[in-house]
Amino acid sequence: MLLQLKLPSIRLNKEISVEEKKIELNKVDEFPPMPVSLGSMRVNKTSSWRNFRPIIDGEKCIGCGICWKFCPEPAIFPTNPPEVDYDYCKGCGICIANCPVDAITRQDETK
Amino acid sequence: MKTVMNGDFAASYGAMTSDVKFVAAYPITPQTLIVEKLSELVADGELDASFVKVESEHSAMAACIGAQAAGIRTFTATSSQGLLLMCEVLHWAARARLPIVLANVNRAVAPGWSIWADAQDSISQRDTGWMQVYAENNQDVYDSILMAYKIAEDNDVLLPMMVNLDAFFLSHTSEVVDLIDNDKAKEFLPAYDPEYKLDPKNPRAFGALTSPEHYFEFTYKMFEAMEVAKKKITQVGKEFGDIFGRYYDMTESYKIDDAETVLVTFGTIAGTAKESVDRLRKEGKKVGNLKIRVFRPFPAEQIIDALKNAKRVVVIDRDYSYGNEGAFYTEIKGALYDANLRIDTYGMIAGLGGRDVSTTVIKEIVEKAETSEPNKTYFIGVKK
Amino acid sequence: MIEIRLHGRGGQGAVKAAEILARAAFYDGKVVQSFPFFGVERRGAPVQAFTRISDDVIRIHSYIYEPDVLVVLDPTLIGAEGVNILDGLQENGKVVINSSKKPEDFDFHGKNGIKVFTVDATKIAIEHKLGSASAPIVNTAIVGAIAKVTGLVTIGSVKKAIFDTIPRYQEKNAAAAEATFNQVK
Ligand code: SF4
Ligand code: SF4
Numbered sequence: 137m138l139l140q141l142k143l144p145s146i147r148l149n150k151e152i153s154v155e156e157k158k159i160e161l162n163k164v165d166e167f168p169p170m171p172v173s174l175g176s177m178r179v180n181k182t183s184s185w186r187n188f189r190p191i192i193d194g195e196k197c198i199g200c201g202i203c204w205k206f207c208p209e210p211a212i213f214p215t216n217p218p219e220v221d222y223d224y225c226k227g228c229g230i231c232i233a234n235c236p237v238d239a240i241t242r243q244d245e246t247k
Numbered sequence: 248m249k250t251v252m253n254g255d256f257a258a259s260y261g262a263m264t265s266d267v268k269f270v271a272a273y274p275i276t277p278q279t280l281i282v283e284k285l286s287e288l289v290a291d292g293e294l295d296a297s298f299v300k301v302e303s304e305h306s307a308m309a310a311c312i313g314a315q316a317a318g319i320r321t322f323t324a325t326s327s328q329g330l331l332l333m334c335e336v337l338h339w340a341a342r343a344r345l346p347i348v349l350a351n352v353n354r355a356v357a358p359g360w361s362i363w364a365d366a367q368d369s370i371s372q373r374d375t376g377w378m379q380v381y382a383e384n385n386q387d388v389y390d391s392i393l394m395a396y397k398i399a400e401d402n403d404v405l406l407p408m409m410v411n412l413d414a415f416f417l418s419h420t421s422e423v424v425d426l427i428d429n430d431k432a433k434e435f436l437p438a439y440d441p442e443y444k445l446d447p448k449n450p451r452a453f454g455a456l457t458s459p460e461h462y463f464e465f466t467y468k469m470f471e472a473m474e475v476a477k478k479k480i481t482q483v484g485k486e487f488g489d490i491f492g493r494y495y496d497m498t499e500s501y502k503i504d505d506a507e508t509v510l511v512t513f514g515t516i517a518g519t520a521k522e523s524v525d526r527l528r529k530e531g532k533k534v535g536n537l538k539i540r541v542f543r544p545f546p547a548e549q550i551i552d553a554l555k556n557a558k559r560v561v562v563i564d565r566d567y568s569y570g571n572e573g574a575f576y577t578e579i580k581g582a583l584y585d586a587n588l589r590i591d592t593y594g595m596i597a598g599l600g601g602r603d604v605s606t607t608v609i610k611e612i613v614e615k616a617e618t619s620e621p622n623k624t625y626f627i628g629v630k631k
Numbered sequence: 632m633i634e635i636r637l638h639g640r641g642g643q644g645a646v647k648a649a650e651i652l653a654r655a656a657f658y659d660g661k662v663v664q665s666f667p668f669f670g671v672e673r674r675g676a677p678v679q680a681f682t683r684i685s686d687d688v689i690r691i692h693s694y695i696y697e698p699d700v701l702v703v704l705d706p707t708l709i710g711a712e713g714v715n716i717l718d719g720l721q722e723n724g725k726v727v728i729n730s731s732k733k734p735e736d737f738d739f740h741g742k743n744g745i746k747v748f749t750v751d752a753t754k755i756a757i758e759h760k761l762g763s764a765s766a767p768i769v770n771t772a773i774v775g776a777i778a779k780v781t782g783l784v785t786i787g788s789v790k791k792a793i794f795d796t797i798p799r800y801q802e803k804n805a806a807a808a809e810a811t812f813n814q815v816k
Contacts, residue, residue: 171465172454
C-alpha cells in the first residue's frame with residue numbers, strides 16, 4: 137500500500153485585474169527589454185496546443201501527490217483528489233504515465 | 248580608507264561595497280581568492296548576503312541568473328576554463344537582461360595548462376552580450392565593480408558586465424586601494440529595484456519560446472541598450488570621479504596629442520605602456536598610449552578621435568583570434584576604416600600565457616613597428 | 632621609484648617579506664606594489680619576490696629586471712647554479728644579505744659601486760624562536776635590516792606592518808626585525 141499524503145488544498149487565484157489584459161507587441165518600442173510576458177500569466181493561457189486532456193478519477197486516486205509533483209507546467213493543484221488546471225495543462229501525459237494506480241486517463245481534445 | 252590589498256581582494260571588496268545580496272561560486276581551480284574572501288566576509292557577518300557553493304561555473308552563473316531574476320543584486324567570479332564553461336549561461340544572462348556583475352581573472356586557456364595572464368578567456372566570450380571592462384590596476388578593479396552595477400542596472404541598459412583583471416599582475420599583486428565607505432557607496436549606488444522580476448503576486452513567463460516574429464526585436468533592443476551603455480559608462484565614470492576623485496571613461500589617452508606612434512593597449516599592459524611612453528619620450532620618440540578600458544560596448548568614436556592624428560597605430564593584443572589576428576587589432580582597424588582614416592597599423596601579439604610585457608618589450612614593439620611592414624600581425628618574443 | 636628584488640628559497644617567506652616591506656612603506660605615506668614571481672613553487676627552490684616604492688602612482692606592472700636594492704634571504708643562493716642574484720642590479724645598488732660573513736667577504740662588494748650589507752638574520756631568528764632551529768624563518772627579521780640600510784621605511788612602520796601581516800607571534804617577529812635593524816653592517 138502506498139503512503140497516502142494529505143495534500144494541502146491550494147488553488148491559483150485567477151481573478152484578473154484591469155492591467156492584466158493581454159498586450160499585443162507590434163512595434164519594437166512596445167517590447168519589454170527581455171522575452172517576458174507583458175501581462176500576467178493569468179491572461180497568457182498556455183494550453184492551446186493540448187491534443188488530449190488528462191482526467192483524474194477521484195474514486196481510484198489514492199492522493200499520493202505524484203502527478204502534482206511531476207507535472208512540469210505545473211498545472212495540477214494539490215487538492216485531494218488533485219485537480220488539473222486546463223488553462224495551462226499542455227497534455228504531455230507525464231501525470232498519466234506516473235500515476236501508480238492508473239487513476240488518470242486521456243481524453244481526446246479533437247473530438 | 249586606503250589600504251594595501253591584492254587584485255583578488257579588491258574584487259571581493261568591490262562586490263562588498265556594492266552591497267551584493269547573493270554570491271554563487273564554484274571554489275575549485277581556476278577559481279581565485281575572490282570568492283574565498285567573499286565567503287569569509289559573509290561568514291564573519293561583514294557582508295549580509297547568501298553565499299552559495301555550486302558544482303560548476305555553469306551552475307554558478309545559473310544560480311546568479313535565478314537570484315537576479317528574483318530581483319536581488321548578485322555577483323560571481325571565475326577565470327579561464329571556468330568562464331568558458333559558463334558560456335551558455337553567459338548568453339542567457341545577457342538576453343534575459345539581468346545586470347549581473349562578474350569578475351574574471353584573465354588567464355590562459357588550456358592545454359597546456361596555465362594559470363597565467365592572457366585575455367583569451369574573456370575575448371572568446373566577446374559576443375555573449377556582456378559588457379567588458381579591462382582593469383589596469385587594483386583600484387580600477389575595485390572602482391569598476393561599483394560602477395558596473397550602476398551602469399548595468401540602468402533601466403535603459405540592463406546588461407550584465409564583466410570586470411576583467413590580469414592574472415598575477417593584478418590578482419596576486421598587492422597595491423594601495425582606497426576603499427569607499429558604505430554610506431557613500433549607497434548614495435552612489437542605490438538598492439537594486441528592477442521593474443521586471445519573478446514575483447508570485449504578478450506571475451509572468453520569462454525566457455519563453457520566441458518566434459521569428461519577436462526574436463529579432465529583442466536583439467535590436469540589445470543593440471539599443473549597448474548604444475545607451477556607451478554614454479552611460481562615460482557619464483557614470485564622470486559622476487564617480489566627481490564624488491570620489493577618480494575619473495573613468497571607456498578609453499584613456501596618454502600623451503597622444505603630438506604622438507606619431509600611438510600604442511593601443513588594455514589591462515595591465517596599459518600601465519606599463521604609459522611608463523614606456525615616458526621613457527621613450529626621453530629618447531626623443533614621440534609615442535603615446537591609448538588605453539581601451541571598455542571593450543564592449545566598443546568605444547569606436549573615442550578611438551577614432553584619439554587616433555586621427557597618429558602616423559602609426561600599434562595595437563598590443565594579449566589574445567589571438569585563431570586564423571586571423573588579435574581581437575583588438577581587428578576592431579581598431581574597423582573603427583579607423585569607418586572614419587576614412589588610412590593609418591599604418593601594426594598588430595602586436597604579446598604576453599600570451601603570462602609572458603611578461605616589460606618596458607623593454609614595449610620598447611622592442613615600438614622599434615619593430617618603426618622598421619616593419621604595416622598592416623600585418625607580429626608575434627613578439629617568439630623564441631627563434 | 633625604488634625597485635627591490637628579494638631572493639629566497641620556497642618556504643622561506645620571501646613573498647611575505649616583500650609584502651611587509653611594501654606595507655611598511657605604505658604606512659610611511661608611500662605608494663607601493665609587491666608581488667611574487669608567478670612560478671610553480673616548491674619548497675627549497677629559488678624564488679623571487681618584488682617590491683616597488685614610489686612617491687607617485689605606480690603604473691608599471693611587470694617583473695623587476697633592474698633593481699635598486701637586492702635582498703638575499705638565503706646566502707646559499709649566491710653562486711648557486713642557475714641563479715644570478717646580481718642580474719641587472721643598478722650601479723651603486725645595495726645588496727642586503729642574510730649572512731654571518733662580513734660585507735667585504737663578498738667579491739662584488741665595491742664593484743660598480745655596489746654596496747653589500749650583511750646581518751645574521753638566521754641567528755637572530757633562532758634567538759627569537761622563529762620557526763625551528765633547523766628551519767628558522769627569517770623573512771620578518773630581514774625587513775628590519777632593509778629599513779636600516781635603505782632608509783626607505785621607518786622601523787616603526789615595519790613593526791606595524793608585521794603586526795598587520797603575520798597571524799601569530801607578532802611580538803617575537805617585530806623584535807627580530809628590530810634586532811636586524813640594529814645589527815646590520
Ligand atoms: S498532461 Fe502534463 S501538463 Fe497536463 S496535467 Fe498532466 S503532467 Fe501536467
Ligand atoms: S491521480 Fe494518481 S498520481 Fe495523482 S495523486 Fe491520485 S493516485 Fe497519485
